[in-house]
Every structure is written in C-alpha cells, then in structure tokens.
Amino acid sequence: MSALLPITLSGGAVQRRGKRLIGPIDLTIDGSGVTAVIGPNGAGKSTLLKALHGLERLSEGTITWNCGRAEALFRQAFVFQTPVMLRRSVLENLAFPLRLNRRPRAEARALAAEWCARIGLAGMEARAAMVLSGGEKQKLALARALITAPELLFLDEPSASLDGRATREIEALLTLATQGGTRIVMATHDMGQARRLAREVVFLRGGEVHEIAPASRFFDAPETEAARAFLAGDIVD
Ligand SMILES: Nc1ncnc2c1ncn2[C@@H]1O[C@H](COP(=O)(O)OP(=O)(O)OP(=O)(O)O)[C@@H](O)[C@H]1O
Secondary structure, eight states: OOSSOOEEEEEEEEEETTEEEEEEEEEEEOSSSEEEEEOSTTSSHHHHHHHHHTOSOOSEEEEEOSSOHHHHHHTEEEEOSSOOOOSSBHHHHHHHHHHHTTOOHHHHHHHHHHHHHHTTOTTOTTSBGGGSOHHHHHHHHHHHHHTTOOSEEEEESTTTTOOHHHHHHHHHHHHHHHHTTOEEEEEOSOHHHHHHHOSEEEEEETTEEEEEEEHHHHHHSOSSHHHHHHHTTOOOO
16 A cells, blocks of 8 residues: 555646746656656656656646645656766665665665665675666666665666666566565657556656556557557657
8 A cells, every 4th residue: 555656647747948848748647567658759758757756847727736735746756768876886875775775774675685786786885886887877776766666667768878787677677666566657769668568658758648558458559649650660759
C-alpha cells in the first residue's frame, strides 16, 4: 500500500517564456509496474516527468499526491538522462542519500557496499565516480536512486547511448525495483525497451496526451493514426 500514490495531474500545463511546453494534461499514476512515456522529439516527455515529480512549476492546473508535497518528494527519486555524479568516491555516492536520511554512517556504508556489488562495481568502491564509464555512471545514478527504496522513480531515457550490455543491466535493475514495489515512470525513445518493461504507455504529442493504454494493447493495436505512424517509424510531429 503506497502512501504516495495515486499522483494526479489535473489540467496541468507548463509554460516557459510565454510558450506552452505541455498541457493541459490530465493523468493519474497509480498501481504498480512501469509507465513508458513515449512520443516524438520535443513532445514534452521530460517536462511531463518533471511536472509529475513536483519540481516543475505548473502554469495551470494542479498536482496532488496521496500524502503532502514534502513527504511526496521524500518518497520519490529522479534519474536524469545524463547521470549527475558527486565529486566523491563510488561508495560515497551510494551512501549519500542514506546519510541525508540520517542513517548511521556504518549502516549507510554497508548498504552502499552491497549495492556496489549488485551493480557490478565491487572492488571499485574507492574510485572517483567522475572517472567511471557512461554505463557505470548510469548504473551508479540508478543505484543511488534505488538505495532508499523510493515508492516512485522517474527516469529520463535511462539507457540512451548505452551499449546492449549496459542497457540489459539497467533493465534488470529496473525489473528488480518494480518487483520490490517501486513504481516507475520512464521516458524512452527505445520502443524495444518500452515493450520489454512497460505495463502502461502514455503517448505524448505536441505537449498533450494523445493516447494512453495498457502496453500490450498500445503496441498491438494503437487507436490513433499518429500512434500507428509513430510505431511504424514515420516522422510524426
Ligand atoms: N528550458 C526550456 N526553455 C524553453 N523551451 C524548452 C525548455 N526545455 C524544453 N523546451 C521545449 O519544450 C518542448 C518539450 O521539451 P521536452 O524536453 O520536454 O521534450 P521531450 O519529448 O523530452 O524531447 P526529447 O525527446 O527531444 O528529449 C520542446 O519544444 C523544447 O524545445
């Protein structure tokens, strides 16, 4: 039973310098598993994720959580497309969110070491996070988000520009996280990835939700012409 979900965006819109980037959007995130947010470049996927995360100021509409906003922010995590590393060791990067949550130092370091092994970085605990490869950094960023067992995780293009092996490792971590009860909302350009992981698909076009459906139905029988064209690889804007 989640304290955080459902999250409901009602008539939500985001505007920058007089231009509407997304909205109005009505969307509820509830239940379990992965929601894939897909759509053409510039459709507003990243902006929608940030709005649902509660950190993007809405120009119109409201967002509500099952708990208060401060508690909601505490119960969720966001992993950006370009992983942000602290200028610290691998182990310290992993221990950092636990220390923020006031977990005792020894306990935080022990759990961080466990996660280090889980993401295939055993033996690299003392290495500076900044010198890791792109795939290693992405795994570290994901592990640092998952180490606090968030109820909800937002991912913006979790494996863009990663090779097959790193992508497989990231997806395995995501599957384990959902099995552990973490709800995931993920923007992706990779339709194979959306098919592999998603329970639900939100297809964005021009800043609005054009189609929303269970993933199997969306991929087998999209209802709109634009979704059919997008899945066929046509240029859609
Ligand atoms: N800081 C900003 N200021 C002005 N316009 C912005 C800003 N950030 C994004 N945009 C514009 O907002 C729209 C939505 O951008 P967003 O990055 O959310 O789309 P996206 O679907 O994630 O794109 P992509 O698939 O290319 O990552 C685009 O037209 C983009 O050019």
